[in-house]
Amino acid sequence: MLRAITHVRSFTRDSRWFLVAATLWGFSFSVTWLLLNFLFEGLGFSQTMVGIANAVPNLVALILALPVARLSERTGYVRMMRMGAFAAGLGLLGLSLSHSIVPAMMSIFLIGLGGMAFWVVPSPLMTALEPQANRTYLFSAQFAANLVAGFFGSLAGGWLPSFFARIGGFDPKSLQAIQWTVMVAAVLYLITALPLWKLTEVRPAEPIGGKLWHIPRPARRIILILLVPNIFIGLGAGLIIPFLNIFVEGKFGVSFAALGAVFAWSQLGMAVAVMLQPIVAERFGKTASIVIVQTLSLPFIAMLGFSGSFAAVAIALFVRSALMNAANPIYAEFTMGQVKEAWRPSLAAAEAMVWTAGWTVGPLLSGWIRSKLGFGPGFAVLFVAMLILYGTGIAYTWFVLRPIENA
Numbered sequence: 001m002l003r004a005i006t007h008v009r010s011f012t013r014d015s016r017w018f019l020v021a022a023t024l025w026g027f028s029f030s031v032t033w034l035l036l037n038f039l040f041e042g043l044g045f046s047q048t049m050v051g052i053a054n055a056v057p058n059l060v061a062l063i064l065a066l067p068v069a070r071l072s073e074r075t076g077y078v079r080m081m082r083m084g085a086f087a088a089g090l091g092l093l094g095l096s097l098s099h100s101i102v103p104a105m106m107s108i109f110l111i112g113l114g115g116m117a118f119w120v121v122p123s124p125l126m127t128a129l130e131p132q133a134n135r136t137y138l139f140s141a142q143f144a145a146n147l148v149a150g151f152f153g154s155l156a157g158g159w160l161p162s163f164f165a166r167i168g169g170f171d172p173k174s175l176q177a178i179q180w181t182v183m184v185a186a187v188l189y190l191i192t193a194l195p196l197w198k199l200t201e202v203r204p205a206e207p208i209g210g211k212l213w214h215i216p217r218p219a220r221r222i223i224l225i226l227l228v229p230n231i232f233i234g235l236g237a238g239l240i241i242p243f244l245n246i247f248v249e250g251k252f253g254v255s256f257a258a259l260g261a262v263f264a265w266s267q268l269g270m271a272v273a274v275m276l277q278p279i280v281a282e283r284f285g286k287t288a289s290i291v292i293v294q295t296l297s298l299p300f301i302a303m304l305g306f307s308g309s310f311a312a313v314a315i316a317l318f319v320r321s322a323l324m325n326a327a328n329p330i331y332a333e334f335t336m337g338q339v340k341e342a343w344r345p346s347l348a349a350a351e352a353m354v355w356t357a358g359w360t361v362g363p364l365l366s367g368w369i370r371s372k373l374g375f376g377p378g379f380a381v382l383f384v385a386m387l388i389l390y391g392t393g394i395a396y397t398w399f400v401l402r403p404i405e406n407a
Contacts, residue, residue, distance in 0.1 A: 011130065014199045018196075019145045021193075022145045024188060024195070025189070025192050029146075031185040034158065035161070036182075039178045043099070048367045048371055050367060051363045051364050051367020053105070053108055057115060060112030065356070066346065068113075069124075070214075070346065072124075073345050076201040077125040077202045078125070082193045084118050085117075085196065086114070087113050088113075088114025088189045091109070092107070093186035095186075116352070120352045124344040125202055136286075137278055140274050145271075147268070147270040153267075154267055155260050158258070161256055216346060219347070222338060223346065223350050225400065226338060232392045233358075233393040234355040234357065235357075235389050236358070237362065237386070238359040238360070239362040239382045240379075240386050242359070244263075247379055248313065252310045254310065262317060265318055274328075277326040280292065281330050285402070285406070286405055290334075291397050293324070294323065300319045301316070302387060306380070306383065366382055
């Protein structure tokens, strides 16, 4: 841990302002994520429509990730992220004021568009902000900043509906309480743009020309090889993760405050694991460290899905989140290091597209399966599918990506 702190203290000024923006974004995102499905239900969405609403931002990412990444080469990475913060904030504000499906879906589209900039741009930006010795630690610090902010965001998301309910005289789980809370998150999304004005603009030294929807032909083979784990893990996550709040609340009937506390502590566990993961990567190698922590998470996924104890589920959620997500910044930094600088925005976009393809198909399948089988049997099938898909992605990392790292 002391080694990690030493590296963090040596970050450049731009890196530190970037981490401030990442922290604000993570806080706002966690407030939103905790309550979004309940907002949809309050608007009268069926379970199928809730699945569709969860899939819309991912569908936006699937279609527009590559154009946004390629456009950021020309506008500059920092400017693209500022535009993303404004788009997400305005979209979430519109969603908080919506009272029907059509304006809600339009707002969700705008949120997805803004979120896309914060997904595909940070990896190439961070690669440019720090030298090789610090790069893995910056990737981990960015992820950890999101998670620590997520800890407080989840607590705030659980507490704010009760706060607004006391002021307005309505139920903490009412649509009004949720809408007021989402408005707060919308304002915070807009504020995220402020620290980004402190950053020096960054562009690739030799940006690639051509159409915005095209990945450079020489880059396609290596990008495809690097993407395969995300195909399996993204689909597995898409089946369950967007609906974990519904699963826990529906199975145990807990309050929003208790639900927020559970997700908050899971975020904090992830933050600690993420900051320690670079040390594991230095000891065992990047891909081996990814396989180790992801494999250790599998028993806790099973516990999360099939335990009848709320305490056991809370512990499983905490450990699974910490282990599974500890690998994310290491994987991102590893893949960025396998391609040329000019290809990195395209790789980041392709990774986002593959991941969001899983998070587009996954919620749709999840909503359909639960509507056919019911709450308990539906989630049981989905957790089994998640375990199989995760195991396949982990095996690919070990047998295909590890030899690439060691070559």
